Amino acid sequence: MCWLVYAIAMNFIAWDFAKKMSHAHPNLDVVPTPLIDTSVAKLVGPRIEKFGFSFQVPWRSVERDRTIKGLAILSFSEGSGLLIFDPAAEVNGAEIMRGTTVRQQKLMDDLFGSRTLSSNYELMAAEVLSTPAEVKWWATRAHNLRNGILLTNKSIDIHDANVIHLISSATVRGFQYGDPHLLPSLIQIDLFDGADNHYKLIISGKDQSRPVISQAQINALVSSFHTKAIPSESSSLSKGD
Numbered sequence: 001m002c003w004l005v006y007a008i009a010m011n012f013i014a015w016d017f018a019k020k021m022s023h024a025h026p027n028l029d030v031v032p033t034p035l036i037d038t039s040v041a042k043l044v045g046p047r048i049e050k051f052g053f054s055f056q057v058p059w060r061s062v063e064r065d066r067t068i069k070g071l072a073i074l075s076f077s078e079g080s081g082l083l084i085f086d087p088a089a090e091v092n093g094a095e096i097m098r099g100t101t102v103r104q105q106k107l108m109d110d111l112f113g114s115r116t117l118s119s120n121y122e123l124m125a126a127e128v129l130s131t132p133a134e135v136k137w138w139a140t141r142a143h144n145l146r147n148g149i150l151l152t153n154k155s156i157d158i159h160d161a162n163v164i165h166l167i168s169s170a171t172v173r174g175f176q177y178g179d180p181h182l183l184p185s186l187i188q189i190d191l192f193d194g195a196d197n198h199y200k201l202i203i204s205g206k207d208q209s210r211p212v213i214s215q216a217q218i219n220a221l222v223s224s225f226h227t228k229a230i231p232s233e234s235s236s237l238s239k240g241d
Contacts, residue, residue: 028154029131032164032175040223041216047224048074051086053199056224058217080185080212085200093153094123094196111146121173121192127153128164128175159188167191169223172199180215184208187218193227 045057050072059076066073070089074082094117099105108117116126130150136143158164161177167189168174174191185205192198205212213221 027158027160027162028151029133030158030162030164031131032128032166035165035167035215035219037215038219039216041214041220043217043220043224045076048082048084050084051088052227053087054224054226055221057082057221058213075206078212079206081204081206083202083204087197087199090120090198090200092120094118094120097123111142119192119196120198121196123153124157124175124190124192126150127157130154157188157190160186161188167219167222169225171227172222172225174199176218180211180213180218183211185212187213189218189222191222191225197227199225199227 041058043056043058045059046062047054047056050067057076059078059080061077062074063077064073064075070086072082072084072086074084076082097112098108098117112126116122127150130147132151134143134147135151158177161179162182163177163179165176166173167176172191172193174189177188177190178186180187180203185203185208187203189201189203190198191200203213203218
């Protein structure tokens with residue numbers, strides 16, 4: 001009888017935690033939706049090369065280009081800002097959660113499923129599908145623990161975004177947090193290549209009265225991704241395609 005009371009108490013704690021998270025982050029209910037606009041714009045800006053990968057942008061004139069450890073900061077005369085994160089500095093969450101021993105790996109596979117922890121892409125895919133409603137006081141402790149961990153990760157990645165889209169190209173796949181048409185402009189893009197390298201970009205705008213990028217331009221930026229190592233210095237700029 002004591003174990004039953006303990007299990008119910010722990011589930012009520014998990015349920016209360018999820019409820020409080022939902023109040024603090026109402027957008028945790030958001031799950032991925034298909035892109036409405038799948039068109040690909042013609043980009044006019046330069047190709048940006050950082051940290052061994054490159055992509056083309058829609059803005060013509062770079063005002064500022066500064067690279068510090070693990071982060072590149074760019075601003076453009078059109079009023080947009082761009083943060084580029086070094087894939088080598090990204091935390092390998094799936095590897096950490098798998099553990100280092102056979103026993104730990106079995107426990108985590110039993111909790112999350114082997115597919116969820118097979119890559120950082122699959123971990124984020126599970127994360128964005130989690131919602132506070134999945135945590136129930138009558139569910140198993142393992143079920144609530146799994147969803148509580150995924151929700152905590154989701155609250156870190158989603159920020160204030162009220163939409164999540166799946167987005168991909170021939171070389172990368174991932175997630176877009178935020179709608180470029182909604183102000184203030186703040187779009188986070190998390191992409192993963194075939195080797196599970198994590199490419200993270202944040203697009204923002206100085207002038208919050210108008211969007212700084214369209215969905216068609218985001219689609220084109222993602223389609224332009226090259227993940228092959230670049231021999232030149234990471235701060236170089238070259239003319240766009």
